[in-house]
Amino acid sequence: MRELMRAAFVIARRDFTAVVLSxxxxxxxxxxxxxxIIGMAFGGLGDKISKTDLRPVVGLALPAQDADRMxxxxxxxxxxxxxxxxxxxxxxxxxxxxxxxxARPNAAVVVIVSGSVARPVVTGQxxxxxxxxxxxxxxxxxxxxxxSLHMVHIEPQQVSTSVGAQTQGRLIxxxxxxxxxxxLTILLAGMILSxxxxxxxxKIIEILAAAVPVDAIFLGKLMAMLAMSFVGIFFWGSTAxxxxxxxxxxxxxxxxxxxxxxxxxxxxxxYFGMAYTLLGSxxxxxxxxxxxxxxxxxxxxxxxxxxxxxxxxxxxxxxxxGSPPEIAATIVPFSSPFAMIARAAQVDALWPxxxxxxxxxxxxxxxxxxxxxxxxxxxxxxxxxxxxQLFRSATG
Amino acid sequence: xxxxxxPTYAVEGHAVVKTFGEFRxxxxxxxxVPAGSIYGILGPNGAGKTTxxxxxxxxxDPDEGHRTLLGDPAPLRQAxxxxxxxxxxxxxxxxxxxxxxxxxxxxxxxxxxxxxxRARAMLEDYGMGASAEKPIRQLSKGMAQxxxxxxxxxxxxxxxxxxxxxxxxxxxxxGKLESLIREQxxxxxxxxxxTHVIAHAERLCERIAIVAGGRVRxxxxxxxxxxxxxxxxxxxxxxxxxSWRRALPPETVAEDGAWHFAMPQEGIxxxxxxxxxxNAGIESLSIERPGLHDAFVAIAGEAxxxxxxxxxxxxxAA
Numbered sequence: 001m002r003e004l005m006r007a008a009f010v011i012a013r014r015d016f017t018a019v020v021l022s023x024x025x026x027x028x029x030x031x032x033x034x035x036x037i038i039g040m041a042f043g044g045l046g047d048k049i050s051k052t053d054l055r056p057v058v059g060l061a062l063p064a065q066d067a068d069r070m071x072x073x074x075x076x077x078x079x080x081x082x083x084x085x086x087x088x089x090x091x092x093x094x095x096x097x098x099x100x101x102x103a104r105p106n107a108a109v110v111v112i113v114s115g116s117v118a119r120p121v122v123t124g125q126x127x128x129x130x131x132x133x134x135x136x137x138x139x140x141x142x143x144x145x146x147x148s149l150h151m152v153h154i155e156p157q158q159v160s161t162s163v164g165a166q167t168q169g170r171l172i173x174x175x176x177x178x179x180x181x182x183x184l185t186i187l188l189a190g191m192i193l194s195x196x197x198x199x200x201x202x203k204i205i206e207i208l209a210a211a212v213p214v215d216a217i218f219l220g221k222l223m224a225m226l227a228m229s230f231v232g233i234f235f236w237g238s239t240a241x242x243x244x245x246x247x248x249x250x251x252x253x254x255x256x257x258x259x260x261x262x263x264x265x266x267x268x269x270x271y272f273g274m275a276y277t278l279l280g281s282x283x284x285x286x287x288x289x290x291x292x293x294x295x296x297x298x299x300x301x302x303x304x305x306x307x308x309x310x311x312x313x314x315x316x317x318x319x320x321x322g323s324p325p326e327i328a329a330t331i332v333p334f335s336s337p338f339a340m341i342a343r344a345a346q347v348d349a350l351w352p353x354x355x356x357x358x359x360x361x362x363x364x365x366x367x368x369x370x371x372x373x374x375x376x377x378x379x380x381x382x383x384x385x386x387x388x389q390l391f392r393s394a395t396g
Numbered sequence: 397x398x399x400x401x402x403p404t405y406a407v408e409g410h411a412v413v414k415t416f417g418e419f420r421x422x423x424x425x426x427x428x429v430p431a432g433s434i435y436g437i438l439g440p441n442g443a444g445k446t447t448x449x450x451x452x453x454x455x456x457d458p459d460e461g462h463r464t465l466l467g468d469p470a471p472l473r474q475a476x477x478x479x480x481x482x483x484x485x486x487x488x489x490x491x492x493x494x495x496x497x498x499x500x501x502x503x504x505x506x507x508x509x510x511x512x513x514r515a516r517a518m519l520e521d522y523g524m525g526a527s528a529e530k531p532i533r534q535l536s537k538g539m540a541q542x543x544x545x546x547x548x549x550x551x552x553x554x555x556x557x558x559x560x561x562x563x564x565x566x567x568x569x570x571g572k573l574e575s576l577i578r579e580q581x582x583x584x585x586x587x588x589x590x591t592h593v594i595a596h597a598e599r600l601c602e603r604i605a606i607v608a609g610g611r612v613r614x615x616x617x618x619x620x621x622x623x624x625x626x627x628x629x630x631x632x633x634x635x636x637x638x639s640w641r642r643a644l645p646p647e648t649v650a651e652d653g654a655w656h657f658a659m660p661q662e663g664i665x666x667x668x669x670x671x672x673x674x675n676a677g678i679e680s681l682s683i684e685r686p687g688l689h690d691a692f693v694a695i696a697g698e699a700x701x702x703x704x705x706x707x708x709x710x711x712x713a714a
Contacts, residue, residue: 010502018490203486207547209455210480211503213472381416382456 011220285371
C-alpha cells in the first residue's frame, strides 16, 4: 500500500506540475471569470434591460371621470403592493370600438377596458383576458370603493428564529451546494477522460506500467487532477469571496446549515472531492480504453448526459429528507455526495457523513480496480481471469 | 545498485505461454538469465521477443507458466531493482531532459533530488550537458533515446532490460551504447536485451536465446551456438586428383579451384595425412569457425535469418 501511494504520488506530482506550470492553466483559471468580466463590461446594458417596463399595458377606453378613478385606484394599490404587481394603465380613445383599435398595426395595449368602472368590459385575446381580468377587477373594485377602501394597518411582530424560514433557508443552501458541487464536478472531471491519451500516444504508458502498478497510475492521475481542481476552486473561491465582501449589503445574513458553517464547508470540500474522484475514476477507466483524442471527444457527450441524470436524481430527493428516494440517492455512489451535502444543510447528525464518505471511498477503489482491470485486459492485453485480476495485488 | 544478494538467475521463465486471440506470441518458453551476465534474445521481428520481455517484467501476465524476476514471482515488487527500455520509446515532450531522467528514476523509487543530480552528471559526462535543460521535443531522436536510456539506469538497478536498444541509433551511438552495456556488466549488473542484429549479440553477449515463432530454439553461450556447426574447411591443392581424394568428406564441394567442406568428425589430421601421403601439394588450407549468423541460420532456419536481414535493411533505410 505504501509503495502504491508512493508511486501514485510520483505520477501525481508529474501531472500536477505539467498542468499547473503550463501557460494554458492561466486560461483555465481565468475561464470562469470571463462571464463576470463580460457581465461587468456590459453591465450598463444589462441594467437598462432589467429596468425596462415589461408589465402588460391595459388600455382604458372609459369616460374621463371613470378613467381618473381607475388611475387613482391603481396608484393606491401600487403603493402597497409594489410597482411590478399590477399592469400599467394607459388611456385610449373611446372610438373606434376596442376590437378595431386592437387590430391596428400601431396598437400598443394588450387589452382594452371599456364600459364603466361599475361594469367594465375587457376586450382582448382569451389568454390575455384570463391573465389580466383579476388585476382589472381588483383595480375597478378599488376605484368603486375609492375613499371608503381603507388599507388595514399590519402590526409587525418580529421573532429571532423561525423554524419554517430556517428549514426553507437550509433547503436553499442544500440546493445551492448541490449545484455548485455539480457544476464544479462537471466542469473539472470531464478533463480526466483524456488523461491517459497523452501517455498512450507518446508511448510512455509502457514505461509507467513496467515501473509501477497500473492502480498507481490511475490513482496518481486522479490525485493530480483533484489537486489541480482545488487550485482552481481556491482561486475562484477567493475571487468570489473578495467580490462578495466588496459588494455585500449591510445586514445581509445567510441562513445557517444544520451542522454549522465550518463543518458544512469542510464537508462540501470533501463531497466535491468524492464526487470528483467517483466520476473521475469512472471517466479515467472509460477514457483509458480510448486510443485517440477523437474517441475521447465522442465519449464526452454520453458521459455528460449520464452526469446530468445523476444530478437530477440527487436534486429530486433534496426536499424529501428520509424518504426512500432520498435514501436511495445517498446510497447510489454517484449521487451520494450530492445527496449528502443537501443532507448536511438540513440534518445535524454527523455519523451518516462518516458512513457515506467511507462508502464512497470503497466505490472509488472498486471503480479504479475495474478500470485497471479493463485497461490491463484491453490495452495492455494482459491475461488472467476476471476474478483473479480483480482481486490480485497491485504489484501482481 | 541495491546491496542485496543476487539470485543465481536474474530472470527465469518456465513454460511461459502468452496468446493474443488465436496467435501464440510466446509458446512455452523456458529461459534463465544468469545474474551478472549480458544475455541477448535474438530473433526476427514478430518472433515474440517483446512479448516475452513484457511478460517477464510483469507488464502483462502470462496465460500459462510462471516467471521470477530477481527471484521474485511478482515482478513489479522488484521494480526498484530493474531498469527497462521499451522498444517503443516514449517521453513526455514538454519535460526537460534532466527532469525526464529523474522522473524515470523516481518511478522506481529514487528520490527526485538525487535523480536530478545524477541526471545532470550523466548528461554532462555524455556530452549532452547543454541539452539538460531543454524540453524533450527540442532534442534529436538519438538524444531523446539517450535520455531514455539514462532514465533506465539512473536508479542503479541490478537488472537492465533493453528491448531493441540499438534500433534507431547511428553507428557512433551504437558503439557508445555497447560500451555502456559492458560498463554496467562490469559493475555486476545483469543486462538482458533483445535484438534482431546478430553482430550486437555476437559482440556483447555471454549467453543468447534464439527465438523464432514464439519459441526458444537455442539457449546457451555464443560459443555453444557456433559450436552447433562444424568449422568450415577450405583447401586448395596443386593436383586436382589422386588417391587422397578418397579422404575428402562426401559433402565436399569444388568451387573456384578449391575444396569446401565441413570439418570431419574425426578432425583434420587424417585428411592431412592422406594429402601428404598422396602428394596432393597443399597450396592453402584454412579452417574457419562458423559465425553466429551461420549458427542462427542452422538453428532458427533460413526464413528467420532472411527476415532478420530484411528487418535490419528496413531499419537502416528508416
